[in-house]
Amino acid sequence: MNTCAQTLVSPPALPAVASDSPARRLPGDLAIWFFILAELLAFGAFFIAYAFARANNVELFNEQQLALDRNAGALNTILLLTSSYFVVRAVQAAEAGQGRRAATWIAGGFACGAGFIVVKLFEYTAKFAAGVSLSSSTFHMFYLVLTFFHFMHVILGLVILAALWNGARKGRYSPGNMNGIETGAAYWHMVDLVWLILFPLVYVMR
Amino acid sequence: MSGTFTKAMARNIFYGGAVFFFLLLVALTFDTMGGLPKSDNRANLTESVLRGKHIWETRNCIGCHTLLGEGAYFAPELGNVYPRRGAEFIKAWIKSQPTGTPGRRQMPNFNFTEQELDDIVAFLKYTSEINTQKWPPNIEG
Amino acid sequence: MKYSSQSVAMPYFIAAIGLFVGQIIFGLAMGLQYVVGDFLFPEIPFNVARMVHTNLLIVWLLFGFMGATYFLIPEEAETELYSPKLALLMFWIFLIAGAATILGYLLVPYSTLAEMTGNNILATMGREFLEQPLITKIGIVIVALAFLFNITMTMLKGRKTVISIVLLMGLWGLAIFFLFSFYNPGNLVKDKFYWWWVVHLWVEGVWELIMAAILAFVLIKVTGVDREVIEKWLYVIITLALVTGLIGTGHHYFWIGTPSYWQWLGSIFSALEPIPFFAMTVFAFNMVNRRRREHPNKAAVLWALGTGVMAFLGAGVWGFLHTLAPVNYYTHGSQITAAHGHMAFYGAYVLVVLTIISYAMPLLRGRAANGERAQVCEMWAFWLMTISMVFITLFLTAAGILQVWLQRVSDTPMPFMAVQDQISLFYWMRLWAGVVFAAGLVTYLASFFVKGDSKPLIHA
Amino acid sequence: MQTQGSSARALPHSDHGTPLRATVIWVVLIAATIVTWSVGESGATGPAIVGLLFSIAFGKGALIILDYMALRRAPLMWPMLALGWMTLVCALIGIAYWKGLAA
Numbered sequence: 001m002n003t004c005a006q007t008l009v010s011p012p013a014l015p016a017v018a019s020d021s022p023a024r025r026l027p028g029d030l031a032i033w034f035f036i037l038a039e040l041l042a043f044g045a046f047f048i049a050y051a052f053a054r055a056n057n058v059e060l061f062n063e064q065q066l067a068l069d070r071n072a073g074a075l076n077t078i079l080l081l082t083s084s085y086f087v088v089r090a091v092q093a094a095e096a097g098q099g100r101r102a103a104t105w106i107a108g109g110f111a112c113g114a115g116f117i118v119v120k121l122f123e124y125t126a127k128f129a130a131g132v133s134l135s136s137s138t139f140h141m142f143y144l145v146l147t148f149f150h151f152m153h154v155i156l157g158l159v160i161l162a163a164l165w166n167g168a169r170k171g172r173y174s175p176g177n178m179n180g181i182e183t184g185a186a187y188w189h190m191v192d193l194v195w196l197i198l199f200p201l202v203y204v205m206r
Numbered sequence: 207m208s209g210t211f212t213k214a215m216a217r218n219i220f221y222g223g224a225v226f227f228f229l230l231l232v233a234l235t236f237d238t239m240g241g242l243p244k245s246d247n248r249a250n251l252t253e254s255v256l257r258g259k260h261i262w263e264t265r266n267c268i269g270c271h272t273l274l275g276e277g278a279y280f281a282p283e284l285g286n287v288y289p290r291r292g293a294e295f296i297k298a299w300i301k302s303q304p305t306g307t308p309g310r311r312q313m314p315n316f317n318f319t320e321q322e323l324d325d326i327v328a329f330l331k332y333t334s335e336i337n338t339q340k341w342p343p344n345i346e347g
Numbered sequence: 348m349k350y351s352s353q354s355v356a357m358p359y360f361i362a363a364i365g366l367f368v369g370q371i372i373f374g375l376a377m378g379l380q381y382v383v384g385d386f387l388f389p390e391i392p393f394n395v396a397r398m399v400h401t402n403l404l405i406v407w408l409l410f411g412f413m414g415a416t417y418f419l420i421p422e423e424a425e426t427e428l429y430s431p432k433l434a435l436l437m438f439w440i441f442l443i444a445g446a447a448t449i450l451g452y453l454l455v456p457y458s459t460l461a462e463m464t465g466n467n468i469l470a471t472m473g474r475e476f477l478e479q480p481l482i483t484k485i486g487i488v489i490v491a492l493a494f495l496f497n498i499t500m501t502m503l504k505g506r507k508t509v510i511s512i513v514l515l516m517g518l519w520g521l522a523i524f525f526l527f528s529f530y531n532p533g534n535l536v537k538d539k540f541y542w543w544w545v546v547h548l549w550v551e552g553v554w555e556l557i558m559a560a561i562l563a564f565v566l567i568k569v570t571g572v573d574r575e576v577i578e579k580w581l582y583v584i585i586t587l588a589l590v591t592g593l594i595g596t597g598h599h600y601f602w603i604g605t606p607s608y609w610q611w612l613g614s615i616f617s618a619l620e621p622i623p624f625f626a627m628t629v630f631a632f633n634m635v636n637r638r639r640r641e642h643p644n645k646a647a648v649l650w651a652l653g654t655g656v657m658a659f660l661g662a663g664v665w666g667f668l669h670t671l672a673p674v675n676y677y678t679h680g681s682q683i684t685a686a687h688g689h690m691a692f693y694g695a696y697v698l699v700v701l702t703i704i705s706y707a708m709p710l711l712r713g714r715a716a717n718g719e720r721a722q723v724c725e726m727w728a729f730w731l732m733t734i735s736m737v738f739i740t741l742f743l744t745a746a747g748i749l750q751v752w753l754q755r756v757s758d759t760p761m762p763f764m765a766v767q768d769q770i771s772l773f774y775w776m777r778l779w780a781g782v783v784f785a786a787g788l789v790t791y792l793a794s795f796f797v798k799g800d801s802k803p804l805i806h807a
Numbered sequence: 808m809q810t811q812g813s814s815a816r817a818l819p820h821s822d823h824g825t826p827l828r829a830t831v832i833w834v835v836l837i838a839a840t841i842v843t844w845s846v847g848e849s850g851a852t853g854p855a856i857v858g859l860l861f862s863i864a865f866g867k868g869a870l871i872i873l874d875y876m877a878l879r880r881a882p883l884m885w886p887m888l889a890l891g892w893m894t895l896v897c898a899l900i901g902i903a904y905w906k907g908l909a910a
Contacts, residue, residue, distance in 0.1 A: 026881040027822055030211035034583050035219050037888065038590055038622065044896045045615040051903030053611075058907045074844035078837060085833040088875050092823050134608045135241050141608045149230070156226055178822075179210045182877075189876045196867045197896060199840075200860040204847035205904065213509065213575060216582035223586045227593040234594070234612070238540070241606045246536035256533045263473025263531075264458040264466065269394025274603050275680030276539065277475055280381070280393050282763035283680060304388065311384030311764075314392055316458075333535055339610070341602035343677060346760040 028182035036190045039153070043194045046149070047201055050142045057138060062206050064139040067130075072123045073203040076116050077195060080154075083112030084192040087161070087185045094173035094181050102181065103168035109188070110161045113154055120151055146198055150191070157191045160184045245337035257322075258329025265316055272347075274338060281311065283347030288327070288334040290345050296330065297323045348710045350421040352428035357711045358438050359414025360704050364792070366407035366445070367697075371785050373400040378778040382771050391453065398452050398478050404692065405476065406445045411700030412521075413441075413494055415561050416514060418707045420498055423564070424505025429497050437493050444486040448479055470531055474542055477528045484528060491522040509578035510567075513585060514560035520553030536604035543599045550696075551595060551620065551662075555588040558699045559627065562654060565706045566631065569648050570638035580630050587623035595620050598670045602679055610672035617670040621663030624695075631655035643802040644709060644716035646725040646794075650702035653733055657694025665690050665740065677755045682770075683747030690740040693732075701729075701791075709801065718799025725794035731787025738780040746773035823877050832870050839863045857904050861897045868893045 026033065054061040090105035132140045164184045167173060173181040242248070267273070270281040287296060300323060304312040318326070348354065377396045379386045387396070421428050428434060451460045457473070464480030466472050471481055479487070495518060502511055527544040563581045567574055597613025631652055642648065665687040669678040678684065705725065709716050716722065754766045761769070823829075843863055846856060869890060873879040878886040 024880055024882045025822060026885055027877045028210070029215035029219075031216040031219050031579070031583055031586075033885065035223060035586060035590075037892075038587055038619065040889070040892050041619055041622075042590075042615065044892055045618060046611075047896050048899045048903070049611055049615060051900040052906070055903045055907035070844060070847045074840060074847075077840045077843075081833065081836045081840065084871065084875050085829060085836075088823065088829045089826060091877075092821075092826055092829065095821060095823050133241075134237055135244070135606045141611065145608065145612065152226065152230060156222065160222075179212065179215070183215055186876055189871055192875075193868055193871045196871065197864050197893075197900075200843055200864050201900060204843060205857055205860055205900075206850075206852040211579060213579050213582070216579045216586075217509070220582045220586040220589075224589045224593075227590050231593045231596060234597075235540075238600070238605055238609075239537075242534075242536055242604070245606065246534055246604045248534055251533060259533055259535065260470060263470060264461040266394045266398065266457045266473050266478060268473065268475045269397050269478075270392075272680040274535075274539065276603070277680070278394065278397050279680065279682055279685055280397070307385075309383055309385060311380070311767075312388040312392065314389060336536060336604040338602045338604055339607050341676060341679065343755045344760045346754050346762050 027178070028184075028186040029179055032183045032186055036186060039190060040194070043149075043198075046142075046146055047197055050146065050201060053138055053142060060137060061139045064137060064143075065203070065206065068143070068203050069123050069126065070203050072119050073199050076119050077199050079112045079116045079119070080192045080195050083109040083116070084189055086112065087188050090164070090168065091178070091181055091185050094168070094178060095175055097175055099168060099171045099173045102173055103165055106161055106165040106168055110158060110165060113158045113161060113188075116154055117151070117158070120147070120154075143202055146202060150194060150198060153191045153194070157188045160187055247332055247335045247337070250332050250335060252328065252332075254325050254328040255332040258325035258327070258332075261318075261322055261326055262329055270313070273333065274336070275341065281313070283342060284330060284333075285336075285338065286334050286342060286345060286347050288331045290347065293327045293331070296327055300326070348713070350427050352431040352434075353418050353421050353707075354711060355428065355431050355434040355438070356414040356418035356707060358435070359410050359417060360708060360711075362438070362442055363407045363410035363414060363700060363704070366403050366410065368788060368792070369449075370400055370403035370407060371781075371788055373397075373403065375778070375781050375785060378774070378781045381774040382778060395452055395457070399449055401476055402452070402478065403449065406441075408696050408700060410441070411704065412518070412557055412561075415700065415703040415707070416494075416498055416518065418703065418711070419514065419561065419564050420501050420511055421505075423508045423511040424502050426501060426505035429500035429504070433493060433497050437490050437497075440486065441490045444483055444490075448483045451480065452478075469529065471529055474531065474538070476546055477542070487525065488522070491518075491525070495519060495522060508574070509581060510560050510564050513556050513563075513581060517553045517556030517558075517560060520556065521549060524548045524553065539603045540600065540605060543596055547596045547599055548593075550691075551592040552589065554696065555592065555623065556585050558654075558658075558695055559584050559588070561699050561703050562627070562631065562651060565647060565651050565702055566634045568706060569642040569644065569651065570634045571640035571642075572634045572637055577634060580626075584623050584626050584630060587626055591616055591619040591622060598672075598675070601672050601675055614671045618667060620670070621659065621667050624659040624663035628655035628659045642716070644706060644722070646717070646722045646729070647702060647706040649726055649729055650698060650705045653729060654694065654698040654702050657690065657698055657733060657736075659694070660737075661687065661690030661692070661694035661740070665744075668744075677751050678747065681747045681750050681755075682743050683751065686740045686743035686747055689743065690736060693736045698733075708795070710804070713804065714801040715804045716802040717794070718797070718801045720799040721794050721797035721801070724790060724797050728787050728791035728794055731790055732784055733787075735780045735783035735787060739777050739784065742773045742777040742780060746770040746777070749773070822880055824874060828874070832874055836867055836870060839867050854905070854908065857901070861900060865893055865897050 086105045086109035090102040090109065093099070093102040093105055127144075132144070134141050134144050161184065164181055167180055262268075262273075267284070268277040270278050272279060272283045272285070274285040275283065291299070300316070300318060303315050306312070373396050376387060376391065377393060377400060380388075380393050380396065417428065417434055451464075455463070457478075460480060461467075461470075461472050464482050466481055469481055471484060472478055477484075495515075498515060498518065502515060524545055527541045530541050532538050532541075559581055563577050566572065567577050593616075594612055595617040597609040598617040600609035600613055632655065635648060635652060669675050669683050669687065717725070749770045750766050753761045753769060754763060843860060846860060872889045872893070873886060876889070878889060
């Protein structure tokens with residue numbers, strides 16, 4: 001109990017690992033990492049549930065999966081990856097002391113994220129028109145729940161990016177003050193990370 | 207210890223997370239309400255059924271029985287009692303209570319009129335026709 | 348006690364304990380009715396006893412929450428209560444309304460009570476846990492509003508700490524979600540759907556905020572750990588609670604006529620619901636391990652740690668046990684639900700109220716802590732009640748497993764009452780465990796009267 | 808506890824790598840995505856293909872976790888947790904896929 005509790009409350013300072021870094025440091029706020037872990041668990045549970053539900057109904061899943069728009073899915077993957085890349089560049093700019101320049105990168109990241117939303121909305125419109133709903137089939141239920149749950153995360157992520165953009169424009173982030181931008185970036189990368197499994201799982205795997 | 211952990215960030219994440227998941231619940235509630243007509247047997251929600259539900263509530267039936275699995279666990283599930291026993295049995299049973307058998311669980315007598323008994327049966331019939339995803343597992347409830 | 352107006356907490360705590368005793372008496376009666384079916388029939392049929400048992404539980408926990416709030420808020424806000432008079436007035440209104448309602452249950456046939464109290468104007472009665480007459484429900488809303496007004500005004504004029512903000516959010520949530528108890532559509536599915544917006548969003552939502560805030564307050568006081576640290580963890584825990592608990596509502600939407608996707612959503616999110624409870628356990632132990640002072644009130648520390656462990660076991664583990672839809676398909680509405688209900692309510696809410704009472708009562712009586720003998724007595728009470736509750740839960744779980752097996756899983760399912768006969772041995776054992784629990788409660792009451800060298804208050 | 812003032816943090820190194828490294832990783836991620844997409848377009852199926860898909864997904868995820876999330880230089884527990892999550896999810900998806908084949 002004790003050791004476990006100790007780990008959760010304050011991860012023990014690990015012995016210096018022979019590497020380039022003098023001290024290992026968790027980027028961003030510890031609180032966001034707990035949130036990210038909880039989110040990863042929720043998404044993970046959904047992915048596994050999807051996989052096993054599919055195993056019991058392979059034909060239905062394969063057939064209805066074919067109707068999905070893989071081009072939209074792939075385009076969205078590229079948008080999210082690029083957006084993540086821009087956000088990394090923003091963090092790097094802040095770390096290099098170019099806080100205001102970070103704003104431009106974040107704006108780029110935001111634009112890509114917004115692009116994801118637009119593509120997704122087109123995709124949803126087409127699906128809803130085709131009669132896809134939460135109750136139309138198990139596959140559709142999973143497709144909608146997974147992508148919509150993720151979609152909401154993208155929206156929340158965009159709100160966070162907007163806040164970061166605002167902060168960066170005001171020159172809030174600097175090598176001495178990275179907490180805000182690192183925290184927001186970590187969340188945004190999590191949204192990306194989850195999609196990296198969601199795309200092959202729901203759109204491609206047969 | 208490396209890393210940062212600030213109260214302001216923990217607070218923001220709390221508010222963000224709480225609002226986010228509450229909105230998700232609201233969105234799902236909207237979808238559920240839209241889908242209910244297919245499963246909640248509202249087509250058969252007659253005046254008699256509504257009267258029956260009122261009787262069900264004002265006699266506190268839920269204090270002993272379960273209905274679709276919710277309630278007390280002292281007396282049998284009644285969500286499927288209609289297909290299990292049929293209308294006549296249910297009415298006769300209610301009228302014959304309490305059994306008075308020593309040591310056995312007792313149900314009060316409510317002195318229902320014939321009309322009230324019919325309303326209760328109508329309510330239980332309506333309930334048994336709700337799409338409950340095949341619950342309970344068998345007729346015994 | 349730092350502010351004289353904190354003393355209004357005292358009557359709330361006393362009423363809470365008094366109603367707790369009533370709850371247990373009716374619990375024992377029901378335990379006996381489970382095995383001797385006609386016990387007290389027709390004077391107090393099972394449904395009446397159960398209504399009294401569960402309603403007393405809710406009311407005394409509310410008394411406890413309110414008392415805790417009146418004790419905690421002045422100290423957190425560093426100011427006297429906005430209106431101690433209003434607090435006392437509300438105490439009497441709530442107590443009298445509560446007592447009248449219970450007497451109504453016991454003395455008047457339920458349908459007559461419904462007619463007398465305006466149920467025909469707006470039918471809200473006769474649904475599990477929300478059996479209160481319309482006027483009682485309205486009374487609850489009025490008391491809650493006056494209470495929230497009093498607390499909010501106190502906070503506005505004083506210091507706003509995280510603990511008091513979280514507590515207040517929990518209490519406002521409690522009041523707001525209670526409003527769904529006035530919505531009782533004829534459509535049974537909708538009725539049940541929104542019924543859970545009261546019941547689930549209370550006990551697996553806003554009550555967790557209240558509980559975590561009270562626990563955090565006591566931990567700050569008894570461990571001396573830095574407020575900053577505790578408040579940060581408070582935020583993390585309640586975030587986890589709402590992230591999992593809100594969509595976790597879905598585990599009640601499996602078999603009540605709602606769309607089938609809730610089976611997935613409910614299973615997945617409620618499978619994560621033990622996490623905040625686990626975090627709370629870890630949090631409580633960790634803070635106590637890192638304590639920077641030895642608080643003289645050892646009993647309060649024990650209650651606090653007990654809350655962490657038992658909430659995790661009852662709400663977390665026993666909840667998880669039957670929350671996945673394929674399992675719940677068989678266990679829904681069986682004695683396993685009852686087992687979970689008992690340990691979860693005891694572990695999370697009974698214990699947190701007893702924790703704050705244990706911490707605050709000596710202070711309200713003008714001492715830092717009770718004497719050694721009184722504390723030993725109180726700790727005996729803790730162990731007697733907690734261990735017997737574990738056994739109640741285990742016996743009910745055993746009864747539930749057998750019930751599910753004979754009635755639901757078997758190829759030749761037996762009728763309900765035949766199964767009840769088969770498992771009566773477990774009901775007997777549960778009853779005896781309940782008797783031990785009552786003994787623990789008597790010990791608890793006695794601890795307030797044990798004389799001895801109480802630890803004096805030291806004014807810094 | 809951990810609220811070490813970040814201003815006190817002297818940085819002899821970068822926690823977030825160089826722009827060049829980030830760009831190279833982006834190119835790799837995009838290329839991998841195109842591979843996944845073309846697998847989908849080709850209509851290829853089977854255990855080998857699914858193995859390939861999730862190896863790619865795992866590799867992409869690892870790059871995001873270690874470099875973009877910058878957990879490479881975080882206390883070991885964190886990259887372990889994130890990579891452990893990836894491993895577990897991919898492994899269980901694999902098991903489920905295999906179960907679907909057998910059915």
